[in-house]
Amino acid sequence: MPDAQPTPYRPRRLDGPVLVGVTPGQSLAVLHRAADLAHTLAVPLVCAFADPAAFSEREADGRREAVAIDPDGVDDDAASIRADLYRGLTSELAVTGLTWTFVALAGEPAAALGGHAEEIDASVIVVGSRERARLEEVIGGSVALRLSHRQARPVVVVPLGHHVGHHRGRGER
Template sequence: MIPKPNPPRPVIVGVAPGQPPRVVEQAADFALRFGTELVCAFVDQARLPLSEGADGSVTSASIDPDLADDAGEVFDARLALELEHILKDSGVSWRTLVLAGEVSAALGRLAERIDASMIVVGTHEHSVGGSIQEFFNRSVATHLAHRQTRPVVVIPARTPGSESPLPRRDA
């Protein structure tokens, strides 16, 4: 008896305002090559996850008890528009999700829930006066690499001639 092939497992890409487009482009390339969906996940660190759906969706609450709203569960419209611009000609099926909590933990939980094939993240921009040790202490990629059983692909933030970053929320 010939075993049935396993269904394609999605590729997750962590997205954030100000991120270079090449991170999403590279993640889309992986998803296209694997013949699977791309899940663009933004993690709102000002919210706590309350429950998680089978599709990766998250119900969350504000860390600040005085802010009782569901705004954190709505994907930022400007970021979604930029993703649409980046992915429009990619040929890949994609969707967005808003997660909550600490970034590497949220991406890891999502990867487990949807059985992702990999997690793609970008590196941080180097800050003036920031040391290499500080960079690695706060790196989402480093935290994921220590906690994950699946591949974590890290896309450098800058390369010579790289495009402008995704728009920041405060812009």
């Protein structure tokens, strides 16, 4: 039997959404770069907040809902955080013309984002770096690092330490 010839590589169009991890107080640079990618690829933008103090519960209609681990604890705070994030995203994305959604995820952020990216067949995941690493990141690694080691889809890390604003258009110096 003759050796089979390998099938030549053929590029495919990235048509899954851009998934961006959002957190309270995060630099808008992360959202802007994710929006730029979604616009360039002509795909929807999915903004996801992963709450490590919640767990995921599947609703009867198939949707996943983030439920607080301690229902008597900070559930109102979690709802307030999600509402504030949604309002901020709405304000920032209103004039972009992008199709976008917001989703609240539960659990460790890298695992939650990676799992959701798989569910929605995201083309890419966008996250921000930290200007200063917290102790748990030094010990356990950053969300970006954990994401890049746990899956095959591309992860774009937006550097925040040197961000000075939106990039200039072509031809501008």
